[in-house]
Amino acid sequence: MTEIGLFVVLFVALFVGWAMGRKSPAKKNKQTKKSIPTDYFRGLNHLLNDQHSEAIDAFVDSLEVNSDTFDIHLTLGNLFRKKGEIQKAINIHQNLLARPEISQREMRMVQLELASDFMSAGLLDRAGRLLLNMASTSRKSEFQPKILTLLVDLYEFEQSWDKAIQIGSELIKETPxxxxxxxxxxxxxxxxxxxxxxxxxxxxxxxxxxxxxxxxxxxxxxxxxxxxxxxxxxxxxxxxxxxxxxxxxxxxxxxxxxxxxECYQKVWGSSGYIKFLQEHNHKKPSTTLIMALVQHYMETDKDYAEMFLVEQLRLHPTIKGFKELISLQLADSQGYNQQHLVVLFELIDQLVQAKHKFQCRQCGFSGHQLHWQCPSCKNWGVVKPIHGLEGE
Ligand SMILES: [Zn+2]
CATH class of the missing domain: 1.25.40.10 (Tetratricopeptide repeat domain)
Incomplete structure (x- = not known):
């Protein structure tokens, strides 16, 4: 949705919220005839002048807090946080908390949003204190999994692994x-x-x-x-x-x-190592397995090693495997042939070096290093070695 579209939706939502507040039976007795507040027209004026931020401020001012408009205030606060206007989000949520008329359940909802605001603003101590207080007073409540999830997010961000483990263990007992x-x-x-x-x-x-x-x-x-x-x-x-x-x-x-x-070399157990390579290459071929086997066969029978590599490349073609084949050919060539192969080898080598080795299965982020937590989407255990023609 475009920004203008978003503000139009907000404008309508706020008007509906105002109208609902107006029709509230509790208010009917006190105020039988209610006019549209001046703040609402001020907001409309800002909207028409493309002053979106001021427009929303004016609309928020025009909308009184009651059970009908509570969700709209909460949504507006979240919207500001998502737009990066954290102070406005905090103001809206703190304003809601100051209202004596909101229920205990609504108060918990606002506190959770406020904790998210503090985290977005980098006020980690405040977020931590608020969440720990909520966690100790809301045990067995419907909000506990959300509270614990936010606390785990916080400790993960701080890299406080002992605390993250403690709260994470509590969380998986609640919601595994x-x-x-x-x-x-x-x-x-x-x-x-x-x-x-x-x-x-x-x-x-x-x-x-x-x-x-x-x-x-x-x-x-x-x-x-x-x-x-x-x-x-x-x-x-x-x-x-x-x-x-x-x-x-x-x-x-x-x-x-x-x-x-490395481990097999330390225990002089090359036969176990080769058996492992052969079994796994049979189950799921990969360039690393093929190259390791080629390296082993080269020690005893160079022709067999080359034949094996060509056969494997037919079944499982990769750029890395092709580079290995050129390298083997290079050792036997002379004169112009050798010069041509050197150029080809260098070209393929540059291509292999330029290719990323790891990729996130969740968001597609790729890089030369293995990250156990994706630097882009922050999920754990989703970055894996790349397979196929350009990878393994
Ligand atoms: Zn990712």
Missing amino acids: TKKEIKRLAHFHCEMAQELQKKEQWKPAFQHYKLALDVDASCVRASIGAADVLNSQRRYRDAIKELKHAADQDPEFISVIIPKLK
Whole structure:
């Protein structure tokens, strides 16, 4: 909807609100004949002069607060917040709270909106105090899930992972939605990562395990637990975790393979590594798997490695695979052929380097790095390696 369209709708909504307030039976006895307030005409004048903000201010002034117009005031406040006019949103919501005639339920609704206003304005302390107060006085009320969700949003924004875990755990007891379960598991992973940096391996490992208790499909927790085990030189246990991660989500195979290779090298277990690569490439081929196998075959039989690569490229064509094929050809070529292949290789290499490796499945954001929380849409666990011709 265009801005002008939005204001026209608001204008009509406010007029309806005013008319409803006018027809309210409670008011009829006191005021049998009510005229349109002058603020309303002032607002109309502003609207006609394209002064939209002033128009809304005047309309808000013209509209008295009662049970019929409460929702309109609340909607207007939210509209201002969404437009980025936070102070106006706060004024409207605080004005509503000051009215003695609003019910307890309406008061809770306004407080929730006010908390969102404070968060949008960056007044996190005020939002936190208001929400914590509401949470302690509204237990088992219909508003509790919303209050807890906003508190989790707040602690997530502050990166206060211990508090986010505490409130997030309460929230999933109330409403165990898939989104909140996934988010809580990632909070445990964030906490674990902080502990890992301080080399506190045991509590870090525990948080990865807690993440898996909350969300058994959390591939990040399995990869993180493997990293901790690797740091503790428990390579065989790390291999188990990484294999589990590959079963949880095969799309992350390109992230798992380098870690798995490192662990297998430490325990001299290349046969187990090759078996893993072959099995997974059979189930779901990917460039990382194919390249790892080619690298292994090259050590013993170069011709077979090349034949295998050509065969795999037919079944699963990718730019990265094509680059590998040129690289193999380059090693055997001479003279002009070699020069031409070098130009081709450099061109393909630039193309591969320019392509993003990861993409958000929710909003389409893409980048060279893996973000467990999408920097664009802020959802957790939605950024994954890109597959297809230009990716894996
Ligand atoms: Zn996203």
